[in-house]
Amino acid sequence: MNKDRRKFLRQLVLSGGAITALSACGGSSNSSIPHIGQPDSTKEPAPNGTGQGIDFTDELAFLVIGDMGTGNDGQYKVARAMEAVIAEKGADFVLCTGDNIYEQGVSSADDLAFLEKFEYPYQNINLPFYLCLGNHDNACTPLGGGSFNYRGNYQVDYHYKKDRYSNKWKMPARYYTHHFGGKTDKPFLELFVVDSNPLTSFYQDADPKFSWPNYGYPQQRWMRKKVQESNAHWKLAMSHVPYLSNGKHGNAGNLDADLRWLFSSPDADGMQYKLFIEECFKDKVDVLFTGHDHVMQWLKPVESMGKTEIIVSGAGGKTDKLKNKHLNPAHFQQENEYGFVWVSLKQSEMTISFYGVNPNSGEYHLNYTKTQTKLIS
Amino acid sequence: MKRRDFLKITAAGISISALAACGGSSESSNQLQPHTKPELPSMPSYNGPNPFQHGVASGDPLAHQVIIWTRITAPELDEIPVILRVFSDFDLSRCVYEGVEYARSQHDYTVKFDPLLPEANTTYYYQFESLGYFSPIGRTKTIPEQDEFIQHARLAVLACSNYPQGYFNVYRKVAQREDLDAVLHLGDYIYEYGQGEYADSKLTTERPVDPPHPIISLTDYRKRYALYRSDSDLQECHRQHPFICVWDDHEIADNTWKDGAANHSTSQGDFNERKRAAIQAYHEWMPIRRVMPDNDIKIYRSFDYGNLFTLMMLDTRVVGRDEQPTLPHEARDPHRQLLGEEQERWLFDELERSDGKGARWHILGQQVMLAPLTLGSLPDNPNWHIGGGMKINFDQWDGYQTSRRRLLNRIQSMALDNVIVLTGDIHSSWAMDVSLDPGNLAVYNRFTGEGSLAVEFVTPAVSSPAAPTKGLSDLAMAALIPLNPHLKWVDLFHRGYIVLDITPEQCKADWFHVNTVRSREHIEKFARSYLTQSGNNRLQKANSPSSPKAIASSLAPQSAATKSGAAV
Numbered sequence: 001m002n003k004d005r006r007k008f009l010r011q012l013v014l015s016g017g018a019i020t021a022l023s024a025c026g027g028s029s030n031s032s033i034p035h036i037g038q039p040d041s042t043k044e045p046a047p048n049g050t051g052q053g054i055d056f057t058d059e060l061a062f063l064v065i066g067d068m069g070t071g072n073d074g075q076y077k078v079a080r081a082m083e084a085v086i087a088e089k090g091a092d093f094v095l096c097t098g099d100n101i102y103e104q105g106v107s108s109a110d111d112l113a114f115l116e117k118f119e120y121p122y123q124n125i126n127l128p129f130y131l132c133l134g135n136h137d138n139a140c141t142p143l144g145g146g147s148f149n150y151r152g153n154y155q156v157d158y159h160y161k162k163d164r165y166s167n168k169w170k171m172p173a174r175y176y177t178h179h180f181g182g183k184t185d186k187p188f189l190e191l192f193v194v195d196s197n198p199l200t201s202f203y204q205d206a207d208p209k210f211s212w213p214n215y216g217y218p219q220q221r222w223m224r225k226k227v228q229e230s231n232a233h234w235k236l237a238m239s240h241v242p243y244l245s246n247g248k249h250g251n252a253g254n255l256d257a258d259l260r261w262l263f264s265s266p267d268a269d270g271m272q273y274k275l276f277i278e279e280c281f282k283d284k285v286d287v288l289f290t291g292h293d294h295v296m297q298w299l300k301p302v303e304s305m306g307k308t309e310i311i312v313s314g315a316g317g318k319t320d321k322l323k324n325k326h327l328n329p330a331h332f333q334q335e336n337e338y339g340f341v342w343v344s345l346k347q348s349e350m351t352i353s354f355y356g357v358n359p360n361s362g363e364y365h366l367n368y369t370k371t372q373t374k375l376i377s
Numbered sequence: 378m379k380r381r382d383f384l385k386i387t388a389a390g391i392s393i394s395a396l397a398a399c400g401g402s403s404e405s406s407n408q409l410q411p412h413t414k415p416e417l418p419s420m421p422s423y424n425g426p427n428p429f430q431h432g433v434a435s436g437d438p439l440a441h442q443v444i445i446w447t448r449i450t451a452p453e454l455d456e457i458p459v460i461l462r463v464f465s466d467f468d469l470s471r472c473v474y475e476g477v478e479y480a481r482s483q484h485d486y487t488v489k490f491d492p493l494l495p496e497a498n499t500t501y502y503y504q505f506e507s508l509g510y511f512s513p514i515g516r517t518k519t520i521p522e523q524d525e526f527i528q529h530a531r532l533a534v535l536a537c538s539n540y541p542q543g544y545f546n547v548y549r550k551v552a553q554r555e556d557l558d559a560v561l562h563l564g565d566y567i568y569e570y571g572q573g574e575y576a577d578s579k580l581t582t583e584r585p586v587d588p589p590h591p592i593i594s595l596t597d598y599r600k601r602y603a604l605y606r607s608d609s610d611l612q613e614c615h616r617q618h619p620f621i622c623v624w625d626d627h628e629i630a631d632n633t634w635k636d637g638a639a640n641h642s643t644s645q646g647d648f649n650e651r652k653r654a655a656i657q658a659y660h661e662w663m664p665i666r667r668v669m670p671d672n673d674i675k676i677y678r679s680f681d682y683g684n685l686f687t688l689m690m691l692d693t694r695v696v697g698r699d700e701q702p703t704l705p706h707e708a709r710d711p712h713r714q715l716l717g718e719e720q721e722r723w724l725f726d727e728l729e730r731s732d733g734k735g736a737r738w739h740i741l742g743q744q745v746m747l748a749p750l751t752l753g754s755l756p757d758n759p760n761w762h763i764g765g766g767m768k769i770n771f772d773q774w775d776g777y778q779t780s781r782r783r784l785l786n787r788i789q790s791m792a793l794d795n796v797i798v799l800t801g802d803i804h805s806s807w808a809m810d811v812s813l814d815p816g817n818l819a820v821y822n823r824f825t826g827e828g829s830l831a832v833e834f835v836t837p838a839v840s841s842p843a844a845p846t847k848g849l850s851d852l853a854m855a856a857l858i859p860l861n862p863h864l865k866w867v868d869l870f871h872r873g874y875i876v877l878d879i880t881p882e883q884c885k886a887d888w889f890h891v892n893t894v895r896s897r898e899h900i901e902k903f904a905r906s907y908l909t910q911s912g913n914n915r916l917q918k919a920n921s922p923s924s925p926k927a928i929a930s931s932l933a934p935q936s937a938a939t940k941s942g943a944a945v
Contacts, residue, residue, distance in 0.1 A: 217790035221729075254711050260760040268760060271711065271779060272786050279722070304718065 057181025057188040061090050064341040066097030066240075066291025067134065068316030071117040074359060075317040078338045079121045081357045081364035085342055086125065089353075092180070093127050095191070097291030097313055098134025098240030100155060103142040109157035119165040130170045130178060130191060131155070134240040134291065138197045138205075146201030147265075149210045175219050177226050182233065189345060190232035192223060192285065194239035199273040200255060202263040212272060223280045234345050234374075235285040237308075240292050241270060243277045244302065244328045245312050247293025247335075248320060251327065252277065282306045286350070286376050287343075289313060294320035296339040296354050298331040298368070307375040311352070315339040319359055332368040339367070349373050418458035418477055423508040425451055427939055431603060432612030433505060435517035436620040436664025438559060439680070440497035443517050443619055445490045446664040447505045448606070449480035456481055459488045460506040465495075467931050469502060469514065480507070485599045487661045497522045498683070500930035511941050513612075516933035517619045518558055521683035524734065530682050531556055531926055533618070534742075534875040534886075536563040536625070536801025537838035538611070541576030541584045543894025545610035547839040547874050550891065550901050552613040554876070556929035558682070560618045563801030563836065564625025564694070564744050566663070567601050569640065577842075579895060593645050598658035606662065610897070615664070617932050622663050623676055623690045625744040625802050629655040632772055634698040635717070652695070677720050679727050686738035686797075686879055687731035689724060693744045693774075696720055701771050708776045709762050715777035725787055732793055737881050737911060740797045745773040747781060747798050748809040748833050753860050754816025766816050766860075773803075785813045788830045794912050796831035797884050799877070804843040805850075806868040806875075806888045807835035808907040810915050815863035823862035826915030834886040834907070836875045837868070840894045844869035865916050866905055873904065878923035883908045887922035 063082055068075050082094070101113045122129065135146035137155055152174060158164060159171045170178075175195040182188035198210040199219075208214055227235065243252050250257055252270035260268055267273070281288055283306030291314035299310045315338045322335040338357035343350060353369040430450040437444045449457050456479050463474035473495055480486040494501060498521040505512035521527050533551045551560060572589040573581055587604040588597050605611060626633040629652055631640035641648050656673050659665070668675050674696055680688040697717015702708045716724065724741075731739045741747075750773065751766025758764045759782065768775040775781075788796055798811060810829035812821035821828035837843075844850040850870035858864050871890035878885045885908035892900040906919040 212786070212790040213792045217792075220790075263760050266759045266782075267786075269711065271783060272790065275725070275783065275787075279725070 058347050059345065060092050060180055060189055060234075061342065061344045062093045062095060063091050064095045064097065064289050064311070064313045064343065065316030066289075066312075066314040067099040067294050067318050068096065068121075069099060069101040069113075069117040069136075070317040071102075071113070071121065072317065074319070074338055075117070075121045077359070077362035078316050078340060078357050079125065080362060081338075081355060082122075082340060083124050084364065085340075085355060086127070089342060089344075091127060091342065094122075094125065094129045095236075095238055095289060096129055096131040096316070097238055097289055098132045098196075099136040099144075099291060099314075099317075100131050100134065102136050102317070103144065104139045105137040105148075105151040106154045106158075107151070108154050109161045111154065114158055114169070115165055118169065122168065123166070125168075127168065128170050129168050130193065130238075132171075132193045132238050132240055133174060133195050133197055135197050135201060138201070143202070145203040145263075146197045147203040147205045149198050149201075149205050149207065152195070152197065175223065177230070179232065185231065187232040189234040189236065190230045192227060192230075192235065192237045192281070194223065194237065194276075194280075195219060196239045196241040196273060199276060200241045200252075200267060200270045201265055202256075202268050204265045204267075212267065216272065216276070220276045220280060223276075227280055227284050233347070234350075235376075237277075237281045237285040237288045239277070239288070239290050241273060242290040242292050242312050243274065243288060243305065244299050244310050245290070245293045245295075246297060246299075246322045246325050246327045246330065246333055247295045247312065247314070248323045249293050250323070278304055281308055283308060283376060286374065287311060289341075291316075294318040295322055296332070296334040296341070296356070296367075297322075298333075298352065298354065298370075300329040300331060302328070309352075311341060313339070313341045331370065334367055417460060420458060420508055421454055423451055423454065425508075427510050428457075428508050429505065429510060429512040429939075431606040432615055433503070433512050433515040434615035434620065434664040435503070435515055435618075436622060437666040437678075437680075438518060438520045438619045438621075440520055440522050441494050442491055442666075443494065443501070443519055444664045444666050445492065445503055445515065445517065446487065447512055448485070448487045448603075448662075449507055450486065451508055454508075457486070457507060461490045461492065461503060462506070463492055463494060463501050463503045465499070465501060467502060467934065469504065473501070485658070485661045489664070491666060494519055498525065498527070502933055504936070506941050509941050510939050511936060513616055513936050514933045515616050516930070518930075520558070520680060521685075523681045523683070525683035527683035527685035528880060529926060530558045530685055530879045531923075532877045532879070533557050533560045534563065534799050534801075534834070534836040534877055535560060535839055536744075536836050537565040537804050537841040538605070539565070539568045539575065539627075539838070539841040540605055540608065541568075541570075541572075541580060541586050542842055543577060543580065543840035543872070544584075544897045545608050545614075545839060546891045546894055546898055546901075547872060548608075548614035549610040549899050550889065551874055552610070552617045553899075553932070555932055556926035557618055557876075560614065560620045561688075561690075561742050561799065562620055562622040563742055563799060564623050565627040565802065565838075565841065566622065566624070567605050568627045568841075569601070569630050577895065591640075591645070593651055593654070595654035595657055598655050599661065602658055602662035620664055621680065621688070621690060621742070622665055623692055623742060623744065624659055624694060626694055628659055629695065632701060633694050634700045635695060637700060639701075656695075677723060679731075681734075681736070682879075684735055684737065685881065686740050686884075687727065687734075687736045688740045688742060689727050689731075691716065691724065691741060691743040692720065699777075702776050703771070705768065706762060708768065708771055708778050709759070711779045713777055713779065715774060715780040721780070721783065724784070728787065728791065728793060728796075732791060738795045738797055738879060738884055739793065740799060740877075740884075742799045744800065744802045746770070746800050746803060746807070746833070746835060747774045747784075748811050748863055749775050749815065749861070750857075751775075751816070751861055754862060756817035756819070757814045764816070765814065782813070785811065785830055789813065794914055795884070795909075796914070797877075797909070798831055798833040799875075800833055800835040803835060804838035804841045804869075804872075805835065806837045806866070806871065806873065806890075806904065807833070807864065808866045808886065808905070808916055809833045809835075809861075810863040810865070812863055815861070821862060826913075826917075829863070829915040831914055832884075832907075832909045832916050834875055834877070837871055837873045837888070837890065839874070840872055846870065865907060865918070868904060871904065873901065876923070881911065883910050885909075885919060885923055889922075
């Protein structure tokens with residue numbers, strides 16, 4: 001990545017103008033209104049998000065972290081490792097696969113947890129962080145049941161907060177898309193961010209606004225249309241709940257197989273969510289990034305998702321062991337240590353590198369890297 | 378230029394020769410270049426009897442196309458020219474299509490045309506000519522344009538016609554109805570058993586099966602279809618109405634699933650070979666249009682009846698079904714499929730398309746009961762893998778509970794109103810609300826129907842048997858209705874059919890039952906009627922059958938002459 005271009009992009013993203021452009025991708029600019037998904041489809045989105053003004057980008061790099069918002073030592077260790085990798089290899093932004101603020105999200109846009117669990121740990125990383133909501137972001141108990149979705153709205157509000165600590169937190173809506181670079185009519189990259197929590201929560205939200213008919217399926221319809229309409233060169237999807245995982249939560253369609261007896265929502269198995277992901281993203285996005293399981297995995301493509309790559313990055317602040325290493329064949333999987341992913345996108349190839357961070361020493365190391373040609377055109 | 382536009386132009390003023398050139402055969406039906414009327418072929422020498430032994434048939438109507446079928450019986454001849462003429466009038470004076478096809482041994486001498494026809498939502502009459510003979514005159518009807526405003530449509534719904542179990546009185550009664558737009562046959566059109574097996578013992582000499590052994594090979598299946606199509610009541614029904622058909626299990630073997638069947642043993646050879654043979658014969662003998670030219674197994678397809686309804690015909694049997702479970706917990710296995718992933722995706726896309734285009738009703742024509750059949754219903758708890766009542770028939774959707782949940786979840790998530798499920802297979806008449814959890818008072822109210830997502834109408838058999846007496850049927854109804862809160866009515870005794878009457882305001886099912894199938898007799902009685910009002914998604918009882926449609930084209934006349942007098 002050309003450093004000047006990267007700097008330019010970064011400046012653009014961090015500028016006030018970027019917020020307007022971002023909000024046009026799905027968020028509302030009125031921070032006093034709770035942001036339930038896509039606010040007003042009648043508003044014509046700005047043509048090109050942050051990519052506006054950039055004539056052409058043929059290279060981008062970014063990090064993917066997830067399940068990171070503990071505010072504990074582990075999150076800081078990962079942040080230090082991220083800083084080192086960014087200094088060494090460069091990056092334009094960071095993706096966060098959810099559970100941004102443990103254990104039960106925030107109570108308002110002024111909640112100090114934004115500082116303790118996001119701003120302070122990442123204060124030396126001057127990149128925009130694009131975040132999606134996890135179950136703990138929509139909970140009001142440590143169990144993370146995901147049935148208090150109004151709390152997730154405060155994380156959207158923080159995106160629009162005027163006097164916030166930094167301008168890094170990017171969550172213009174509960175679900176949204178965002179363009180990166182490229183000509184107006186063909187961005188280099190488009191990111192599709194899913195709000196998976198109301199679709200799979202352990203307990204149903206008492207607020208009918210978040211039911212499948214009122215929220216889940218409208219989101220699915222919107223997302224499918226956005227993906228179909230996108231002519232971005234690279235397309236990436238990000239969600240919290242995994243489509244496939246060898247970790248504790250397992251595969252969509254049979255999520256939390258051994259824990260579900262504790263749950264009351266009939267959608268906790270992720271059966272509808274599985275179809276959401278397949279119908280929106282199969283063979284249409286290059287990579288699906290998820291979190292939720294506190295492990296790192298690059299799973300081999302499966303027929304039901306076509307050539308779309310499936311990556312789990314959920315060890316940005318917590319660690320766990322893999323529950324069943326053989327449930328899904330994997331290129332790479334890592335347990336019991338922190339980690340993050342570094343991705344480089346070029347015109348016709350992508351490089352994906354998995355970094356591990358030792359929970360005790362904080363030392364980081366490259367665990368796995370692979371470059372492959374672009375499979376989805 | 379769209380085909381429809383082209384046809385509008387040609388229909389308006391260009392001679393039939395242009396039209397004829399549009400569709401002489403299924404192969405040429407996509408060629409839209411007008412050319413001159415095809416020369417009629419010279420017929421081979423033939424001195425045998427009338428070669429149209431198996432009648433005529435039509436099916437899979439579109440706005441400007443309909444499959445038209447016949448078979449030539451002329452031993453020792455092959456590659457026999459068959460001329461089809463389609464007329465816009467009862468008197469066969471205004472010809473709108475003329476084309477030639479060839480009856481060939483590799484297709485068991487069956488012939489299918491897929492002519493392009495000028496007008497949508499229009500009755501046509503047709504007649505074949507071959508070897509110096511005219512066929513019986515057939516009657517068919519195109520469906521409305523995709524977005525046409527339609528006030529009223531009427532379908533007959535049939536299933537389960539077992540030849541040795543009885544006379545096809547039901548087919549005759551349906552044939553006599555002038556005002557049907559089409560006939561849906563939901564499968565079990567033939568049965569695979571040998572002589573005396575699954576048959577009425579009092580009819581063994583009157584209705585013997587051919588071949589006399591269980592059908593396994595391609596020759597066997599072809600002979601069995603030929604036997605059924607020799608039945609005059611069935612011939613008459615095909616002659617008068619376009620059919621829209623899907624197979625059920627007995628078109629292959631009892632309780633078929635994608636890789637096997639209950640009534641198939643290894644001593645009968647490879648199941649896949651048997652399945653291939655059965656499917657080939659099905660396509661040869663049934664007036665069905667191939668969905669894909671090289672994929673005979675895929676028959677799920679949809680029809681747009683203007684903006685009134687979309688008809689989605691499903692295959693819950695062959696293309697994607699996993700084997701029936703034997704234990705209740707297997708029925709909850711999330712990995713087991715009834716439709717298969719591809720068909721399920723197609724169905725969900727079709728529901729979205731139908732909803733998006735503004736169709737009033739979304740009708741699923743399929744084989745096995747969607748709503749549960751239980752001996753006592755308790756709330757279902759998918760997370761605990763218990764509840765939902767004790768299921769008694771795992772060959773139905775009850776054996777594929779996650780497949781059912783996916784479908785009902787989708788209907789609920791889409792907030793999709795006006796889904797109608799039409800079902801066959803079970804030889805009995807049922808009217809049911811369809812709820813995600815009918816045994817759960819918090820989800821479904823049996824008294825008001827609140828919580829119902831759709832309604833299901835189950836059509837009785839044409840001739841296949843169910844309860845041996847009416848008394849047993851009444852007893853079963855008295856037991857089943859309290860145990861199944863969503864069940865409004867069931868009759869396990871009578872054979873018959875449903876007339877589905879569809880308007881923008883309501884969709885109504887009238888059950889008609891025939892007196893007997895032990896003798897050829899044409900007495901029927903109105904049995905029951907349930908309707909669902911638009912937007913209600915629940916049943917309500919109606920007291921009388923729907924009135925006949927205001928306008929209906931005359932039934933096809935009996936042919937005056939069978940000899941064409943043409944050079945032979």
